Amino acid sequence: ASAALGRSLTAGLLLGANLKGDDLLTLRIFGDGPLGAIVVSANANGEVRGYVQEPHTDLEHTAEGKLPVGAAVGKGVLHISKDLGLKEPFTGSVELVTGEIAEDVAQYLFVSEQTPSAVALGVLVGPDGSVKASGGLIVQLLPGADEELLAHLEKSINHLPAISSLVARGLSPEDIVAEAVGGIEIDYLDRVPLRFKCNCTHKRVEGILVSLGKEEIENIMQEQGQAEVHCHFCGETYVFTSQELAVVLQEACQQ
Numbered sequence: 272a273s274a275a276l277g278r279s280l281t282a283g284l285l286l287g288a289n290l291k292g293d294d295l296l297t298l299r300i301f302g303d304g305p306l307g308a309i310v311v312s313a314n315a316n317g318e319v320r321g322y323v324q325e326p327h328t329d330l331e332h333t334a335e336g337k338l339p340v341g342a343a344v345g346k347g348v349l350h351i352s353k354d355l356g357l358k359e360p361f362t363g364s365v366e367l368v369t370g371e372i373a374e375d376v377a378q379y380l381f382v383s384e385q386t387p388s389a390v391a392l393g394v395l396v397g398p399d400g401s402v403k404a405s406g407g408l409i410v411q412l413l414p415g416a417d418e419e420l421l422a423h424l425e426k427s428i429n430h431l432p433a434i435s436s437l438v439a440r441g442l443s444p445e446d447i448v449a450e451a452v453g454g455i456e457i458d459y460l461d462r463v464p465l466r467f468k469c470n471c472t473h474k475r476v477e478g479i480l481v482s483l484g485k486e487e488i489e490n491i492m493q494e495q496g497q498a499e500v501h502c503h504f505c506g507e508t509y510v511f512t513s514q515e516l517a518v519v520l521q522e523a524c525q526q
Contacts, residue, residue, distance in 0.1 A: 272306060272328045273402055274338045277394035278372040279311045280321050281407035284465060285390075286351070286376070287313035295354040302370055304345025305330070310503070318468040322503040329400070338396060344370035349379055373407070386411055389428045391451070393435030404438035408451055420455075427453030469505035476500045476509045481522045488520045 279298060287296045292315065300309040307324030330339045344367065352362040363383030368374045377390040392407035410424060428451055431437075437447050448457055480488065480498060491498050498511040511519065 272323050272326045272343070273396050273400060274394040275306055275309060275340050275343055275372065276311075276321055276323045276326075277402055277405045278340065278392040278407070279309045279323075280313075280319050281392050281394075281405060282372060282376045282390070283311035283313035283321065284317065284319050285407055285409045287315055287319070288317075288463065290315040290353065290355075292356075294356065297350075297352045297354070299350040299352075300344060300347065300367070300372075300375070301350070302345035302347035302367060304343050304347075304370065306343045306345075309344070312504075315463075317463040317465040319465065320467055320469045320504040338394075340372065341370035344372070346370070349375045351379055351383070376409075380409075380411075389424070391428070391431065391434050393433045393438070395433075395435035395439050404435045406434045406438040406444070406447065408434065408447065410451060423453055423455070427451060467505075469502065469507070471502045471505060471507060471509075473509055476502075477511070477515075477519060477522075480511065480516075480519045481526070483523070485520065485523045488516060488523055492516050492520070 279300065283296060283298045286298070290296060294315060296313050298309075298311040298313075298321075302308075305325060305328045309321070309323050311319065311321035313319040328343055330343055333339050347367050347370075348364055349367055350362065350364045352360045354360045363379060365375070365379045365382050368378045373390040373392040376392075377388050380386045380388040380390070389410040390407070393405065394402060395404040397403045410428060412421060412424070431451050434447065437450065442450070445457075445459070479500070483491075492513060496513050498516060500509045500511070502508070
């Protein structure tokens with residue numbers, strides 16, 4: 272579960288780096304494996320949050336000693352939506368190729384955005400289940416790139432060690448990029464610090480309750496007396512007393 276979520280969070284951050292301002296990217300993976308759904312949201316500011324439906328999923332390593340992320344995810348669909356501040360978000364979907372996340376994101380970029388891409392994602396999980404290292408990269412060719420450059424990059428990326436092992440060795444992002452592109456000179460446009468950030472608030476949750484409608488809110492008041500809403504992203508629990516639910520009900524009736 273840690274490896275699958277870590278790869279998904281990294282993918283969200285990499286894809287979100289192409290956004291602007293308050294634009295938001297949401298990545299959803301719905302597989303039929305024991306992990307269930309994986310949901311990640313990220314923006315251009317290096318802020319990310321995410322969760323996996325069954326976080327205690329733990330499968331045996333493969334014969335090669337690798338984490339069986341593909342088996343844990345299973346077969347299914349990858350959905351990516353971009354909220355660009357327009358009336359409707361841009362949304363694209365592809366069937367999962369392997370469930371290993373990186374290949375699936377590459378397939379999405381090729382099918383939905385017509386952008387051939389090399390995607391590498393890795394999470395190094397220790398024997399105790401803790402994450403020791405995590406990282407990733409996406410390499411895309413600009414229009415007009417020559418065949419010689421393409422061949423060079425393919426050869427270099429195919430020989431690239433696991434991203435997680437490079438991070439564990441202490442290599443910086445710049446070091447990893449240099450190794451991935453095989454010595455090609457790089458101009459760095461920006462450096463963005465990363466952090467987990469959940470935007471849930473009592474007010475936002477109140478809005479969700481209002482959207483349930485008059486009948487559902489009345490049922491909650493009669494059967495439970497209060498409402499508890501748990502945020503899957505950060506674990507925060509919001510409790511609404513009977514008095515607060517009465518206010519919520521009043522707002523729902525006015526809509």
